[in-house]
Amino acid sequence: MTEPVVYIxxxxxxxxxxxxxxxxxxxxxxTFTDPLAGLAYVEAHPVAVVLCDxxxxxxxxxxxxxxxxxxVPFYIVSGELDVARLAAGNPRVTGVLTKPFPxxxxxxxxxxxxxxxx
Amino acid sequence: xxxxxxxxxxxxxxxxxxxxxxxAAAAFDREMRYLAHSDxxxxxxGDTTTRDILGLTHYEVFPEIRDEWRELHRRGLAGEIQRRDxxxxxxxxxxxxxLRWLVAPWRDADxxxxxxxxxxxxxxxxxxxxxxxxxxxxxxxxxFAQSPLGLNLCRMDGLWLESNPAFxxxxxxxxxxxxxxxxxxxxxxxxxDAAEAAQLEQLRTTRRYGPYEKEFIRKxxxxxxxxxxxxxxxxxxxxxxxxxxxxxxxxxALEREVEEERLKAIQASKLAMLGEMAAGxxxxxxxxxxxxxxxxxxxxxxxxxxxxATAREAIAGIRAAASRAGKIVQGLSRFSRESQRxxxxxxxxxxxxxxxxxxxxxxxxxxxxxxxxxxxxRARVEGHAIELTxxxxxxxxxxxxxxxxxEPGWIRITxxxxxxxxxxxxxxxxxxxxxxxxxxxxxxxPFFTTKKVGEGTGLGxxxxxxxxxxxGGTLDLDAAAPCTRFALRLPVVRx
Numbered sequence: 001m002t003e004p005v006v007y008i009x010x011x012x013x014x015x016x017x018x019x020x021x022x023x024x025x026x027x028x029x030x031t032f033t034d035p036l037a038g039l040a041y042v043e044a045h046p047v048a049v050v051l052c053d054x055x056x057x058x059x060x061x062x063x064x065x066x067x068x069x070x071x072v073p074f075y076i077v078s079g080e081l082d083v084a085r086l087a088a089g090n091p092r093v094t095g096v097l098t099k100p101f102p103x104x105x106x107x108x109x110x111x112x113x114x115x116x117x118x
Numbered sequence: 119x120x121x122x123x124x125x126x127x128x129x130x131x132x133x134x135x136x137x138x139x140x141x142a143a144a145a146f147d148r149e150m151r152y153l154a155h156s157d158x159x160x161x162x163x164g165d166t167t168t169r170d171i172l173g174l175t176h177y178e179v180f181p182e183i184r185d186e187w188r189e190l191h192r193r194g195l196a197g198e199i200q201r202r203d204x205x206x207x208x209x210x211x212x213x214x215x216x217l218r219w220l221v222a223p224w225r226d227a228d229x230x231x232x233x234x235x236x237x238x239x240x241x242x243x244x245x246x247x248x249x250x251x252x253x254x255x256x257x258x259x260x261x262f263a264q265s266p267l268g269l270n271l272c273r274m275d276g277l278w279l280e281s282n283p284a285f286x287x288x289x290x291x292x293x294x295x296x297x298x299x300x301x302x303x304x305x306x307x308x309x310x311d312a313a314e315a316a317q318l319e320q321l322r323t324t325r326r327y328g329p330y331e332k333e334f335i336r337k338x339x340x341x342x343x344x345x346x347x348x349x350x351x352x353x354x355x356x357x358x359x360x361x362x363x364x365x366x367x368x369x370x371a372l373e374r375e376v377e378e379e380r381l382k383a384i385q386a387s388k389l390a391m392l393g394e395m396a397a398g399x400x401x402x403x404x405x406x407x408x409x410x411x412x413x414x415x416x417x418x419x420x421x422x423x424x425x426x427a428t429a430r431e432a433i434a435g436i437r438a439a440a441s442r443a444g445k446i447v448q449g450l451s452r453f454s455r456e457s458q459r460x461x462x463x464x465x466x467x468x469x470x471x472x473x474x475x476x477x478x479x480x481x482x483x484x485x486x487x488x489x490x491x492x493x494x495x496r497a498r499v500e501g502h503a504i505e506l507t508x509x510x511x512x513x514x515x516x517x518x519x520x521x522x523x524x525e526p527g528w529i530r531i532t533x534x535x536x537x538x539x540x541x542x543x544x545x546x547x548x549x550x551x552x553x554x555x556x557x558x559x560x561x562x563x564p565f566f567t568t569k570k571v572g573e574g575t576g577l578g579x580x581x582x583x584x585x586x587x588x589x590g591g592t593l594d595l596d597a598a599a600p601c602t603r604f605a606l607r608l609p610v611v612r613x
Contacts, residue, residue, distance in 0.1 A: 011405050011436050017412035020428060024419050055401050058486045079404025100407035103415030 003046045004028035005110050008038035008064070009053035009077065017053075027110060035059050039056050039067060047072055049113035051097065051106070054078035054086075065092055073113050077101075139237070145224065147233040148195060150176045156230035162240060164209050182209075185598050194221040194234035204241055216245040268344075268363030276302035279358070288344065288365050305334045307341065317346075321359070325350045331366065343370050380584070387581040392454060394515060395477065402446045402479075406439035411440070448475050453507060464498045464611060465506060467533050467542055473503075474510035475531070482518055487527040494534045497542040498607040501589040506608075509585050509593070512578040513546040513604050520550025520602060540610045545596070548602040558595055 005027055007018045015031035022029040030047075032038030035056045042050055052061040054076050061076045068074075072080075076087050079099035087093040097109065123131070136143055136154040142162035152172050163180055173178050176191070186352055190200055196333075201220040208214050210309065221236040226232040230401075268285030272278045281296045289296065289305060306314065310332050321327040328347035336342055348361035363502035392399075413432040420429035471493055482489050499506070514529065521527040530547040553561065562583050579593075586593040591608035 011409070013409045014405065014412070017409055017432075017435055020416040020432065021412055021419075023472060024416065024428070026424075057488070058485070060486060063486065079401040079408070099401075099404035100411050103412050106248060106412075 002028055002114060004030045005046040005113075006038060006042055006047045006050045007031045007052075008035055008050070008056070008061075009033065010035070010056040011053070014053075018106070021107065022110065025107060027114065035064050039064055041071060042068060042072060048115075049073040049075065049094075049110060051075045051077050051110075054080055054083050062086065062090065062093075065090070075109065132611065141237055141239045143235070143236050143237045144176075145233060146176060146191075147443060148231070150191060150233075152176065152179070153233065158413050162238060164213065182444075184321070190221050190573065191234060191236075191279065193233055194223050194236075197223050197231050199223070204245055214242075215240055215244045226418050232412045235478050246358055260551070268361075268365070270361045270363060272302055272361065274357055274359065278302065285363050287336055288336075288342060288363060295337075305336075307333055307335060321348070328362075343367060384505060384581055384585065385509065387578060388454065389514075391508070391515060391578065392450075395511075399446070399450065399477075403443055406443035406446075409439035410436050410443075446476075449473060451476060453504060453511070455504065462502060465501050465503045467495055467497050467499065467544065467608075468493050470503055470510060471531060471533055471544065473507045474514055477511050477516040478518065482514075487521050487529055490528065490530045492530070492532045492534075494532075495542050497533075497535055497610045499591075500543065500611045501608070505585045506589065506601055509582040509606060510544065512582045516578065516604075517546050517548035517550070517602070521548040522550075524549045524551065535610070536607065541591075541607045542610050543605055543607045545603055545605045547599065550602055553595070553602055558597070562593075562596060 005022060007015060007022075007029060009015055009018075009031070010033050012033050015033055019029055030041060031047075032041065035052075035058060038052070041047075049070050051098055052064060052074065054061040055078065056064075061078070065074055071092070073094045074092055075082055075095050075097050076093055077097045077099060080086075084096045084098070086098050094098075095109070097106065124195070133154055136145060137157050139156040140158070142156060142159045144159050145153040147153055152174060155171070160169070160171070165179075177183055177188070193200060199220070199222045203218050205219060206214070207217050217238050218241045219236065222235050223231040224233055224235055228328070242489075250431045262280075262282045265282055265284055268288050269280075269282040270278060270285045271280040274556050277298070278296050278300050279298065281293060286293060286296060287462045290298065313330070317330050324348045326347075328345070330346045331343070332346065333341040333343050343366040344399065345364040347360050348359050351358050394601055413435040417429055417432035417436070420426070420432060471491065475489070475491060514531070517529045521529055526549060528549045529543070532547075533542065533544045535541075536543050562579050583593045586606055591606065591607055593604065593606045596603040596605045
């Protein structure tokens with residue numbers, strides 16, 4: 001079994017849609033609407049890549065990343081206008097996925113971090 | 119019938135009769151020698167002595183007598199009776215007097231002119247009084263004619279009796295049309311019936327009315343805003359009403375201009391606020407768009423694979439997301455709509471709190487600020503929903519800026535009925551650092567801000583307070599609260 005993709009977003013419908021897309025493509029995915037639960041999961045399990053919403057209750061993506069001890073590919077997903085600027089210069093941010101994005105873009109990005117694609 | 123008296127008696131009678139005439143009177147012979155004179159004669163001519171002038175001529179006694187008087191005397195001696203009711207006379211000592219006089223001949227037993235009789239009376243005082251009255255009347259007439267304030271006298275039944283030109287200009291009628299022809303009620307729109315009754319009641323109880331703002335219907339059918347003041351007077355046992363009428367057209371135009379400026383300032387402040395919230399709004403819109411995109415992709419796959427269950431879930435997700443995006447856009451367009459001339463309406467406190475939170479929620483979430491809402495009132499207030507929402511958005515934005523970075527970061531918004539008063543209080547509290555003491559006093563002033571350059575205009579709170587005050591309420595910083603707490607109190611129309 002491949003290491004799952006982790007998707008953290010306080011928006012349940014986005015989590016659900018991501019599950020549906022990745023699931024149908026045969027990609028293991030774990031989604032979290034609670035950033036702290038997502039953080040705990042990533043700390044404790046091997047993961048292929050983390051996609052994390054920027055704006056969430058209690059903490060934003062950069063704050064979550066700060067608390068994350070492990071090094072993992074980390075993408076910020078956001079509808080903010082200035083997140084790319086906020087993330088620039090942070091070496092732990094692999095990239096930014098700007099909402100709204102085509103589903104193909106997410107699939108492509110995720111696949112790049114999966115062993116089968118390598 | 120005549121009584122025969124002895125000559126000596128007649129002589130004495132004549133002397134006493136002339137002496138006691140209560141004016142200046144004197145009898146002369148043909149040579150203008152004094153035969154008799156009244157006690158007041160010398161004094162009336164400015165002579166304060168009591169010298170004996172009998173036998174002296176008039177011209178010896180008063181050398182200043184003018185030629186025109188000498189001519190009068192000659193004509194009297196010629197048999198003519200002359201009189202003047204007021205004649206101007208300048209004495210040798212410079213005194214100016216008005217005299218009433220009569221010069222008449224007297225005749226001897228043969229019917230020939232024996233001399234003349236002169237009667238003069240000083241009427242200077244009466245003349246002065248009359249002149250003063252004339253002057254006062256003309257002053258009042260000028261005041262009435264030239265007053266820029268409309269003046270009108272009317273009967274208790276409203277019939278106009280006297281209107282000055284300023285008032286006639288206001289109503290557009292001529293003096294002939296208005297006075298005696300028009301009544302107050304003919305030019306008063308019916309919508310003022312209740313107000314008129316109140317003013318009449320005030321007039322009855324205090325004998326005065328006004329200041330009363332209303333409109334008159336002009337002759338051309340247009341209405342004109344006026345301000346009235348008035349009082350009762352009694353004239354020939356009839357009670358009449360004097361009214362002072364001020365044309366308020368310019369004043370109203372000025373007020374409209376000020377109101378337009380105020381609305382412009384509110385709108386500008388709202389747009390500035392929207393600018394500050396743009397990031398949060400983008401997030402709120404982009405999330406549903408992402409959901410739609412992802413579920414549409416899923417739907418495509420589900421259709422290709424014949425997976426009806428997944429297709430249905432995707433469709434439900436798309437619809438939910440579209441509806442949410444629609445709500446956000448509606449909220450935004452409601453909020454940014456110009457609130458110009460929008461009539462006041464009943465506004466539910468609960469609804470504006472929900473609306474404001476809807477506009478700010480995303481922004482708060484992104485900054486990891488916990489928002490608690492506690493609305494325990496069902497109160498309604500009278501006013502403009504958008505303006506009141508703007509006040510709450512402003513308070514929430516300020517709270518967010520203050521609480522951002524605070525540990526813990528929270529905002530509390532509460533709304534409850536105020537005990538013992540028909541008021542509702544909405545409060546916004548935050549966990550941000552306390553405001554510096556010097557900022558507390560100045561925070562409601564225009565252009566004052568504790569935010570960094572580019573983050574605040576310094577207009578939010580001053581405009582918010584002006585909005586709240588226009589709603590008959592108050593907006594204050596609660597100095598007694600342990601945290602930063604802004605309290606907004608509004609009069610309730612019903613609970």
